[in-house]
Amino acid sequence: MNTHETLVILTPGFPADEDDSTCIPPQQLFVKALKKQKPELNIIVISFQYPFEVRQYTWHDMQVIALGGRSRGKLYRRALWLKVWRTLKQLNRQHQIIGLLSFWMGECAFIGNRFANKYGRMHYCWVLGQDARTGNRFVRLINPKGEQLIALSDQLAREVEVNYGIVPKHIIPPGIDTSMFGTPATKRDIDLMGAGSLIPLKQYELFVDVVKKLTIQFPHIKAVICGRGPEMERLKHQIIRLKLENNVKLTGGLTHGEVLAMMQRTKVFLHTSAYEGFGMVLSEALYAGAQVVSLVKPMDLMPEEFHQGKNENELVGLVSGFLDDKDLKHEPVLFNPIECIADKVTELFINDDLTTEGTEILHRGH
Structure with missing residues (x-):
């Protein structure tokens, strides 16, 4: 077993290569900053839908496992979820997983939450936008506690509370590089x-x-x-x-x-x-x-x-x-340097004096 602490990130899509700057820019900036701030942390990304082909590759010294779901229909989705589950089980045998982080309260969070519950791992879901609106069936399927939710903004946290009666405990906005x-x-x-x-x-x-x-x-x-x-x-x-x-x-x-x-x-x-x-x-x-x-x-x-x-x-x-x-x-x-944002997320998984809790995130001038 690899004894390095490993964080698994679950996402619907991820850049196909290091030149793919237009695929979820806020999330890819965050993942890069996370590795920069915590270089000893082993980060593995599982991407459900995009890239469209099944492959494994290295992205800025991090392992990406693309499962090529292509956002296909119901039967394909069930098969995809099974592939994700098997992949997570294999990673759990091979690595010391400290937790899972899911982007959006959708299928990634659904699988991540079930896996975390079964194997006693921490799991956080980052609510990023329209997943906070009414009609998100995954909220009922996941039934998350407020402590498990990270809201991207104050406004989004209120939206989750109004629509689902859940108060996200953590509010972490996007950062810039x-x-x-x-x-x-x-x-x-x-x-x-x-x-x-x-x-x-x-x-x-x-x-x-x-x-x-x-x-x-x-x-x-x-x-x-x-x-x-x-x-x-x-x-x-x-x-x-x-x-x-x-x-x-x-x-x-x-x-x-x-x-x-x-x-x-x-x-x-x-x-x-x-x-x-x-x-x-x-x-x-x-x-x-x-x-x-x-x-x-x-x-x-x-x-x-x-x-x-x-x-x-x-x-x-x-x-x-x-x-x-x-x-x-x-x-x-x-407003919100990406380094501070990466540190705030790291603190959820690792209680480490090297992180910057309470760091001022508004700076004027260069």
Whole structure:
């Protein structure tokens, strides 16, 4: 048996290789930071659905076991769960497993919880977004205790409590890796930016409507939406219909690094998502020096550079105020460094004086 302490992470998907920066960026940043902060910890990732092929590979010195589920139907899912169970049993024989961490309260948490109960291991489930909404059948199947749940934000913890009567004991937001940011741009040539998947939940049609209203005061406003998804064509038609071809650019899919570079050229970052656990783009935009305007407020305490607007008119008012401010400052604000986030999760499994409990997670400037 390998006597190194081993943490098993269960996830629906994971980067196919070290260049795959667009697959669950917050989670892959966290896993990398976890290994960096605790290099002696053996981390093994079991990915249920993606990559689509069955294979084992090394990712930043960590073992990844991809089971290639491909999100197929019910019969395939049962077979997949059996493969996961057998894999966990084998790992349990070969390694000193200190616990399991599941991303999202779904099938990963369901299997992880059952295995942990049977073999006396710690198990935590990180509630990351829509899994906190009503209608999640896995909550009933898992029947978790509050001590087992990590909520991504204050708002998400309240959502779990309202919908399921469970109060997550731990609240750990996403972190950012400052080493991924380049030198700040000398000129902020993007007035307004949005970034994320082009899906209905993100409400980018509202983003475009906000730009249309802003053109009354700022006819040459330059706005950018970074991302790809099923709403792309509808947004293109909306931009043409509103005659905003010279004002709104749809970049399509970009690498994570390219998105961060654009944030560093941006004056105001606008987040129009109708529902959010805690979008990592909010923390990234803050560190990039942008003023952040959002419909949702993930944490009860946010930096003063974060501003909530509760409807379209409030969003327009906030953005116009910033664009009209000739002395608008763009100081980087580090909210939730990934190293602190990794340490907080480590503390759940290992009571170690080397971790940074109570570390201040808001820093201004570089």
